[in-house]
Amino acid sequence: MLCNKAVQTIIKRDPNRLFKFASLQSPVGKSILSKTGLGADTMNSIILLDGNNYFTKSSAVLAIIKELNGYSVLYPLLKLLPSFLLDIFYTVIAKVRYKLFGKTKNCVIYEKDEFTQRIAG
Numbered sequence: 001m002l003c004n005k006a007v008q009t010i011i012k013r014d015p016n017r018l019f020k021f022a023s024l025q026s027p028v029g030k031s032i033l034s035k036t037g038l039g040a041d042t043m044n045s046i047i048l049l050d051g052n053n054y055f056t057k058s059s060a061v062l063a064i065i066k067e068l069n070g071y072s073v074l075y076p077l078l079k080l081l082p083s084f085l086l087d088i089f090y091t092v093i094a095k096v097r098y099k100l101f102g103k104t105k106n107c108v109i110y111e112k113d114e115f116t117q118r119i120a121g
Contacts (some may be wrong), residue, residue, distance in 0.1 A: 002097045013068040019048075028058065058086030
């Protein structure tokens, strides 16, 4: 549920439509894992691609927060914290997210036209 809510929040707060989404288990996600050389241990992480660069865990979250309406004010504050501490926090939340936030049976799936518009956006 946490991942689904996060994606919905990003979509609502992303006026420039910078972000596109794919499950890491999907063909697109598997292609991303292959392209970046990341292994199965990243399946509990967010991966943000930016050209030829990629970010995982807290660095991905920070890069996203920096661009979101209403959340960008958090960026300078979070950036003050050491990345290893933010990654520890991210890892703990990733491990207990189902206990804390519950689990949905289905994630939001966009209609093909809506998803295409979102990507072409």
